[in-house]
Amino acid sequence: MVRNNRKSAKVLASVLAASLAFGSIGYAAPIPAEYGKSSYSQDQKIVARVNAERAIEHIRYLSEEIGTRPGGLENEKKSAEYIADTLKSYGYDVEFQYFPVADQxxxxxxxxxxxxxxxxxxxxxxxxxxxxxxxxxxxxxxxxxxxxxxxxxxxxxxxxxxxxxxxxxxxxxxxxxxxxxxxxxxxxxxxxxxxxxxxxxxxxxxxxxxxxxxxxxxxxxxxxxxxxxxxxxHYSDLKSVNVIATKEAKTKTEDTKEVILGAHHDSVVGAPGANDNASGVGLMLELARVYQGYNTDKTLKFIAFGSEERGLLGARYYVDQLTQEQKDQIEAVFVPDMVATNYDKATNLYAMTPDGSQNIVTDSTGKAGARLGNSDILPGKFGSSDHVPFHNAGIPAALFIWMGIDSWDPLVYHIEKVYHTPQDTIEENISADRMQSALDIIGSGLFDVVRKETPGNN
CATH class of the missing domain: 3.50.30.30 (Glucose Oxidase; domain 1)
Structure with missing residues (x-):
């Protein structure tokens, strides 16, 4: 996750703390649910198949085999190649989108x-x-x-x-x-x-x-x-890269909507970025594996954004290249960023929008959490990840992040101590349980938005 405009941690803390909205999400499960279960067949199509350990293996490769992935440098390109090869192995059409970035x-x-x-x-x-x-x-x-x-x-x-x-x-x-x-x-x-x-x-x-x-x-x-x-x-003449995989709607017309699941794959200098944000990429790749077997009513794109840590550059570039007609076709953007920390004070998965408003992304995941009997997910307001360029373009988008907020003091929030440091590793900063919870909630909410209606699937 990028720091706001690359400002100091102190400034970021005050901005985030002042802007966070928290509390109960308020969705009631239509059918009583045991924790982690749902009587809705569409949820079980996701929950029964997604596996946190598979997602963590992607984290392992990105953070340990490749290591640090600063935007525009060679390791970020290795990350892009790994993500593209994985998505191709699932049967997706994949393209690279390159864009210039400043010297390092x-x-x-x-x-x-x-x-x-x-x-x-x-x-x-x-x-x-x-x-x-x-x-x-x-x-x-x-x-x-x-x-x-x-x-x-x-x-x-x-x-x-x-x-x-x-x-x-x-x-x-x-x-x-x-x-x-x-x-x-x-x-x-x-x-x-x-x-x-x-x-x-x-x-x-x-x-x-x-x-x-x-x-x-x-x-x-x-x-x-x-x-x-x-x-x-001194590294100059740099290019960063977005990786874009597309799954077309089963029946596509000129009115067919598009839904995006996107996560940045770069890290800051000196940090292997296991949670920030190999975790988001691992979640995206695991859901891509599962979704490839299902028909959808909407075109689904999986995007690994480059250079988020340098100012949301990959997401900004992606949005800037869209025509207004293409922007209008995008119905929802799901952005997982730091979704598997083991930090004990990061007690909830938040669905954050830049202005705290609710939209199709927050609604679908909130309802999925309720159906699953999973009380982890809460709404909030947060403005420093790849959901921001989409929101600014009028496209419904939300960030998913594990965080903790002290209810008695809204000026205190908790993100893991070791993010953006060499300690952001699987051993020190990744929870399989947190990853599984994020997979279940985000995967079920996303599927509810894109799934193809068939008799009996409710």
Missing amino acids: YIGSVAFPDGTLWEMGAAPNGSISDTAVKAEVVYVENNDFTNVEDKIVLLARASTLAGYRQQVADAVNAGAAGVILQSLVGSRGNYGQTFSPSLTEQYNIPVFGASYIHGEWLKEKMEDGAAELSLTSK
């Missing part, structure tokens, strides 16, 4: 044992494939004595001017390189990697590390002197 500055930190960490690099620092090798030291209280020819680790100042001064002081003291450690956010979220914004040109590498990178590095230093090799690269 990536830093690589190598340890003598071969361990590699990915960080953001400052454009105004040294950008070179030639490694800077040196011992790393942690500087506290901006005390830059005895840092000459060493790589300096700093807890970054909370202001832009503050950390620019830290870098200048380190350079003046003769440091061979600087690693600025992100801070913990105001809601307890661990800071992510970043490309430091500097006004001066320096001849040493300056990297922006995630909070946990810094903590891990301190632990290594406590075990003895730690030597690092820093290299960096």
Whole structure:
């Protein structure tokens, strides 16, 4: 999930907290339902077939075999190829939609044992494939004595001017390189990697590390002197990619509507993105597998959007290429983003719209949850994922995300601490139960919108 306009975690926290709407969804199941069950045959066509472990295997490949997937870089293209190959294996027609994205500055930190960490690099620092090798030291209280020819680790100042001064002081003291450690956010979220914004040109590498990178590095230093090799690269002329699979309606006319299930497949720099958002892709691919066996009254598209983390770029590009007639044909857009966290405080699956309004997407999934006896899903207001460009174009859309909100204090919300960090892994941040719940609810709600009416299927 992208941070609003790439602003700080603190600003995002205040925006989201102020905008969240919460409470009971208010749908009554037409027939009493045991949790996870429904007497409606159309629900059982989904619930009986979807499997969280299959979805998690897709998460495993994306987050472990491929790893970090920054928009426009090679690993995002590998992700796109994996998604396309999977959808083709299910029998879908698949196309790639490429679009330009801005340059990336990536830093690589190598340890003598071969361990590699990915960080953001400052454009105004040294950008070179030639490694800077040196011992790393942690500087506290901006005390830059005895840092000459060493790589300096700093807890970054909370202001832009503050950390620019830290870098200048380190350079003046003769440091061979600087690693600025992100801070913990105001809601307890661990800071992510970043490309430091500097006004001066320096001849040493300056990297922006995630909070946990810094903590891990301190632990290594406590075990003895730690030597690092820093290299960096400027990636230009980049293209990101959307992957689009189409299942045509069984009987198509000029009035046939279209429904989209879309999830972004990129991650931020330095994060394997298991929950954000390999989980959404895993859900999408598992539902694509199941839906391929059913006739639908509407055209169904499965879309993996590129570069969501860089400003919803893939979804924006997709919507911008549509004619007004094509926009009018889209009846509903389902966007799963972070749908499998194991974070204990993220207690509910939310169906979020940018303005908190209800639409066909929120209605269908809310009713599906009620039929299934599943009280997880709640409505809400959230404006920083791929549902936004569709909503802005007048197309009904909603985001699905696991989150927690303290009912006694609307200014407190809970998204997992480790999103956008190296700890967003299957081991640390994925729940099979949460994934199964999301598959059941979203899958049943989506099927209710697209299914082909036949005698007895109610």
